[in-house]
Amino acid sequence: MTTAISVSGLHKSFGRTRALDGLDLTVDTGEVHGFLGPNGAGKSTTIRVLLGLLRADGGTARLLGKDPWNDAVELHRRLAYVPGDVELWPNLTGGEAIDLLARLRGGLDKKRRDELIERFDLDPTKKGRAYSKGNRQKVAIVAALASDAELLLLDEPTAGLDPLMEVVFQDVIFQAKAAGKTVLLSSHILAQVEKLCDRVSIIRLGRTVQSGTLGEMRHLTRTTVEAETERPATGLEGLPGVHDLRTDGPRVRFAVDGNHLDGALRLLTESGVRSLTSHPPTLEELMLRHYGDELAANGHPAPGAETGTATATTGDTPSDGAGR
Amino acid sequence: MTAAAPPRTPAAPVARGTGRGTLAGTGTLIRFGLRRDRVRIPVWLLALLLGTVSTANSLSTLYTSAADRASTAETMGSPAGLATSGPRHYLTDYNFGSMMGHQMLGFTAVLVGLMSVLIISRHTRAEEETGRAELLRSTVVGRHAQLAAALSVALVANVALALLLAAGLSGLGIEGIDAGGSLLYGFAHAAVGMVFAAVAAVTVQITPWARGASGMALAVIGAAYVLRAAGDVGNDWLSWISPIGWVQRTYVYLDDRWWPLLLALAFAAAAAAVAFPLSTRRDVGAGLRPQRLGSRTASGPLTHPLGFALRLHRGMLAGFGAGLLMLGAVYGSILGDADDLLDDIDQIQEALAAMGGASVTESFAAMTMIPVSVVASVYVVMAALRPRAEESAGRAEPLLATGLSRTRWAGSHIVVSLAGGTAMLLAAGLSFGLLGAATTGDGGLVLRLTGAALAYAPALWVTTGVATLLFGWYPSAVTVAWLVPVYGFVVGYLGQMLQFPDWLNNVSPFGHVPQLPAADMNWTPLAILTLVAAALIWAGLAGFRRRDLDLK
Incomplete structure (x- = not known):
């Protein structure tokens, strides 16, 4: 497997603000890579460095084996970009903007363009000013996907799209993936990332805090287990890696670290399991694990692994702010 | 993004004051x-x-x-x-x-x-x-x-x-x-x-x-x-x-x-x-x-950088072009009056002859080139600063993420500015010449006055160069480029009245242009201005290639 994007130790400052502080990112060819982080974490800055629109202060970045600053134009012919906040020319129609961007990129597949316009339900005859935010976003998405780029850099591409269009977007990205394209998708919509992405990188304050497949990440975090046993399951509180244990007669509920799951389940089966539900942490929980302290600082209890799932009970005591 | 600071007077300030009609809130x-x-x-x-x-x-x-x-x-x-x-x-x-x-x-x-x-x-x-x-x-x-x-x-x-x-x-x-x-x-x-x-x-x-x-x-x-x-x-x-x-x-x-x-x-x-x-x-x-609907697809020329730049500039080109045609026409139409008026006043004839040996018509024509060139330079600055406006509005970003290089993108706007400025002079010079020839009966004026206007082109190119240099190296200070037309206007206008020293006039690129048709043609300053313009544009583009794009 070859590497489409490899970034290591990237630094970028704007005056005194440090936007990127040693960021690492590796995206393999043909994968859809989720790029997650809160506002201001440095996602857009990274993508703009990869586009050669900004020049990094330090570190290395390679894109399709080339240097994003020096080989910018050559690289741009092989990639397509959707910015998070699309600005259009007020006196150009959406159709004209699509053609302009796609042709300047090096080619336009007319059939594909018309098909995409139809699927996204876009009126290409309106002038730039007349489009809503979501429709401006559609113009950029159609322009990016109507040309035959091997790498897609998408910076929160669906901000402003309605849920129906979100489905169309996911479908189109699956197609792109099936066609062997590489996608770097920065996003806030976790369901989107969970559905589309093979691997994820979570960044914070300009630094990568975690990177890997969702499966790997889940392994590193806690799984919530709820069970009903014949005999009270004693001894759980003594096991390593078990947290937030709550016992209610025959029912127990606890969170357990990925690498201690086996021991905890063994103990449960010894007590005679009648019912068992367990669920892996959602991506949201993974994110919260890294940003829990920020929430706590804002007066919200930092959630552990038991929140945010369908089976969660309300009124849980705040956990210990997992992951700090 | 951090939250904006809360307004200093949060207590519903617009409600008081001028009542509740269509003027409510005017005072605030x-x-x-x-x-x-x-x-x-x-x-x-x-x-x-x-x-x-x-x-x-x-x-x-x-x-x-x-x-x-x-x-x-x-x-x-x-x-x-x-x-x-x-x-x-x-x-x-x-x-x-x-x-x-x-x-x-x-x-x-x-x-x-x-x-x-x-x-x-x-x-x-x-x-x-x-x-x-x-x-x-x-x-x-x-x-x-x-x-x-x-x-x-x-x-x-x-x-x-x-x-x-x-x-x-x-x-x-x-x-x-x-x-x-x-x-x-x-x-x-x-x-x-x-x-x-x-x-x-x-x-x-x-x-x-x-x-x-x-x-x-x-x-x-x-x-x-x-x-x-x-x-x-x-x-x-x-x-x-x-x-x-x-x-x-x-x-x-x-x-x-x-x-x-x-x-x-x-x-x-x-x-x-x-x-x-x-x-x-x-x-x-x-x-x-109401805004009309437009074309579903882009025409061929629109998807070329230069065609695209022209499309963005066309409204301003048309507006200024019409204005300069009018300006030339008005001056041309009074050229005949000027001619007649002055035949009667021998003293002025003598005074003017003593000053430069030029005829009254010629010195009047040379004088009118000042407002013409200043208006054209206003156009030139607006056109040359267009890439900066596009950049600040966030519209450069998607374009420069395509196969379009920074040099070609900015260059296409600069070309429009250079050629557009020249076209402005041509428009004003031609209409001035044509109406001047009609009112004075001197057909030779068409070419001479068009040429006199076009002599200002190298000074306009320097203006484009100054704007480009600022755009490349000091993008947040591009408004400084407005000093060129403003300075040209002030010196050109007040310089004679207040008898400014020569060096003040020489700081402005317009000060070096031979005052045709009253003075003789001199190619040297025009060639030097052109070289200066080329150097400024080259340096500006070099700066633009090196800097970060200003992004929203």
């Missing part, structure tokens, strides 16, 4: 507007005050003897002199006061008009264009409040200017500049300022773009200036159509007539009375005409 908006402009307006007022006072002061030191003033009066009585100053009646008693009224008033009237137009479009259309008006209008603000507040801010600025000028000029204690005349002199500025503020109040209703609205109002100022130039040289009634002509006909410091200011006030009131109903015939953020 006026204070808000004055606060937003707390630097801008004082800078304008100070610049206008200092410019006026120092001019009056220099006049009194330059023309100490009555004989000096009499000989200036003779020069200023020539068509070239009248076209760039004011009506002939001022010459009957050419003291320091009437010199100000004659030579300075028309010039500063244009600047006061500019200030007023910018105030109005900044507080009305620009607010709508950015979407801020929507936020404001959702509060307790009447539908007429924003326009009323903008006009009030303009009124405050203009009246303040009037009082400052009156105090400043009468404080100089120069002979012929008395307190009563100075008060009229000040309020003449305020009156003309309010006329153009009211004109802008109408133009901002017409188009949805602040730039277009300001452009239309500036075109009206230009037309008013040209009309009074034509009227003062030829048919007097033309000057009576021009608001600038009205205030010049107060014959300030000479006859001190106040009534022409009533004309200006009536006109301003009438224009405002049109603007308010117009503003309710359209939606917030929209122009008077």
Whole structure:
């Protein structure tokens, strides 16, 4: 497997603000890579460095084996970009903007363009000013996907799209993936990332805090287990890696670290399991694990692994702010 | 993103004040507007005050003897002199006061008009264009409040200017500049300022773009200036159509007539009375005409960088092109008058002959090239700064993420600026030449006057170069490029009147252009200007390739 994007130790400052502080990112060819982080974490800055629109202060970045600053134009012919906040020319129609961007990129597949316009339900005859935010976003998405780029850099591409269009977007990205394209998708919509992405990188304050497949990440975090046993399951509180244990007669509920799951389940089966539900942490929980302290600082209890799932009970005591 | 700081007066400020009708909230908006402009307006007022006072002061030191003033009066009585100053009646008693009224008033009237137009479009259309008006209008603000507040801010600025000028000029204690005349002199500025503020109040209703609205109002100022130039040289009634002509006909410091200011006030009131109903015939953020649908696909030329740049520039190219054609035509049509007028006055013939050996027609033609080249340079700066405007609006980002290189993208705009500026000169020179030939009966003028206009092209290219250099290296300071036309205007206009030293003239690229057809052609400075322009553009593009893009 070859590497489409490899970034290591990237630094970028704007005056005194440090936007990127040693960021690492590796995206393999043909994968859809989720790029997650809160506002201001440095996602857009990274993508703009990869586009050669900004020049990094330090570190290395390679894109399709080339240097994003020096080989910018050559690289741009092989990639397509959707910015998070699309600005259009007020006196150009959406159709004209699509053609302009796609042709300047090096080619336009007319059939594909018309098909995409139809699927996204876009009126290409309106002038730039007349489009809503979501429709401006559609113009950029159609322009990016109507040309035959091997790498897609998408910076929160669906901000402003309605849920129906979100489905169309996911479908189109699956197609792109099936066609062997590489996608770097920065996003806030976790369901989107969970559905589309093979691997994820979570960044914070300009630094990568975690990177890997969702499966790997889940392994590193806690799984919530709820069970009903014949005999009270004693001894759980003594096991390593078990947290937030709550016992209610025959029912127990606890969170357990990925690498201690086996021991905890063994103990449960010894007590005679009648019912068992367990669920892996959602991506949201993974994110919260890294940003829990920020929430706590804002007066919200930092959630552990038991929140945010369908089976969660309300009124849980705040956990210990997992992951700090 | 961090949250914005909370407003300092959070307790529903718009609810009090001017009641709950269509003007609700006007009082608050006026204070808000004055606060937003707390630097801008004082800078304008100070610049206008200092410019006026120092001019009056220099006049009194330059023309100490009555004989000096009499000989200036003779020069200023020539068509070239009248076209760039004011009506002939001022010459009957050419003291320091009437010199100000004659030579300075028309010039500063244009600047006061500019200030007023910018105030109005900044507080009305620009607010709508950015979407801020929507936020404001959702509060307790009447539908007429924003326009009323903008006009009030303009009124405050203009009246303040009037009082400052009156105090400043009468404080100089120069002979012929008395307190009563100075008060009229000040309020003449305020009156003309309010006329153009009211004109802008109408133009901002017409188009949805602040730039277009300001452009239309500036075109009206230009037309008013040209009309009074034509009227003062030829048919007097033309000057009576021009608001600038009205205030010049107060014959300030000479006859001190106040009534022409009533004309200006009536006109301003009438224009405002049109603007308010117009503003309710359209939606917030929209122009008077609904936006039409356009093409589904892009034409071939549009997807080439140069074709695309031309498309973005075409409105401005057409507007300025039409303006310069008109400007040339008006000057051409009075060239014949100038010719006839001066045949009768032997003294002036001799004086002019003594100065440079050129004919009256030639020196008049050379003189008119100054406003022509200044207007063309305004276009050139606007065009050359277009890439910066695109960049700040976030529209460069998607383009530069395609196979379009930075050099080709910025270069295409620069090419439009270079070629467009040259086309502007060509338009003005041709129409000047054609009408000049028609009115004087000298067919050779067509080529000579077109050539005379085109001689300014290298100076325009240097202007493009200065803008490009700033764009490449100091993008946040690109407005400094406006100094080139402003400096060219001030030196070209006031330089002769105030007898500026040569070096001041030589700082401006326009100072090096041979003053055709009055002077002989000299290729050397033109070649040097072209080289300088090329070097500046090259350096600017090199800087742009190296820097970060300014991103939203």
